Amino acid sequence: xxxxxxxxxxxxxxxxxxxxxxxxxxxxxxxxxxxxxxxxxxxxxxxxxxxxxxxxxxxxxxxxxxxxxxxxxxxxxxxxxxxxxxxxxxxxxxxxxxxxxxxxxxxxxxxxxxxxxxxxxxxxxxxxxxxxxxxxxxxxxxxxxxxxxx
Numbered sequence: 001x002x003x004x005x006x007x008x009x010x011x012x013x014x015x016x017x018x019x020x021x022x023x024x025x026x027x028x029x030x031x032x033x034x035x036x037x038x039x040x041x042x043x044x045x046x047x048x049x050x051x052x053x054x055x056x057x058x059x060x061x062x063x064x065x066x067x068x069x070x071x072x073x074x075x076x077x078x079x080x081x082x083x084x085x086x087x088x089x090x091x092x093x094x095x096x097x098x099x100x101x102x103x104x105x106x107x108x109x110x111x112x113x114x115x116x117x118x119x120x121x122x123x124x125x126x127x128x129x130x131x132x133x134x135x136x137x138x139x140x141x142x143x144x145x146x147x148x149x150x
Contacts, residue, residue, distance in 0.1 A: 004032060016041040017133025045132030055137040059083045063095035065103045071148040074102035077141030085136045094130045098123060098140065107143040 004027045012023045012034070018041045030036040057079035066073040076099040080086045097115070101123060104116050111124040123140075131138050 004028060008032075008034060012037055012041060016045055017135075018045065042132075046128060048132055048135070055081055057081055057137050057139045059086050060141070061086050061091070061095055063099040065096070065099035067103055072103050072145070074099050074107075074143065074145045076102055076143050079139040079141055080134075081136040085134050085138070088134060090130050090133055091138070094126060094138070097126065098143070102143045102145050107145050110143050111140060 004024055008027065009020060009023045012018070012027070013020055015038065016023070018026075022044075023037070023041065026037045026040050027034075030040065059082050060077065060079035063076045063078060064073065065076075076095060078086075078091070078095045078098065080091060085091050097117065098110070101113065101116055102110060105113055111122065111127070113123050115121045115123055115126060127138055127140060
């Protein structure tokens with residue numbers, strides 16, 4: 001069997017949040033096939049997400065986005081289990097992306113909406129990806145969109 005490339009391990013680890021040895025083992029099992037390894041690791045990540053659903057989320061942050069015109073703004077409440085994760089870059093980016101989404105598309109059925117930056121994913125998928133990577137439950141709270149004069 002050929003040696004597994006360290007850059008591929010690093011890439012898959014960053015995409016999935018899986019441990020280095022788990023990524024390496026999966027790559028060996030699928031004989032270095034990146035796509036198959038990614039599918040296996042994502043499936044395992046989503047299984048972990050399901051186990052975390054019941055955990056309490058009483059930490060988090062509020063994110064705001066204002067459109068460059070100054071005529072549309074949004075506020076998004078995002079919860080995590082610990083303040084440590086609430087300060088994490090993945091959590092920060094998720095909150096900012098959801099606030100942008102709410103300003104652009106409105107708050108109705110936010111978790112079911114297709115993500116404006118990547119229509120192949122729903123907002124709920126983005127949340128599940130961050131849960132899988134951080135190892136903590138994350139929950140979307142209140143969202144609000146305000147438009148000037150409406």
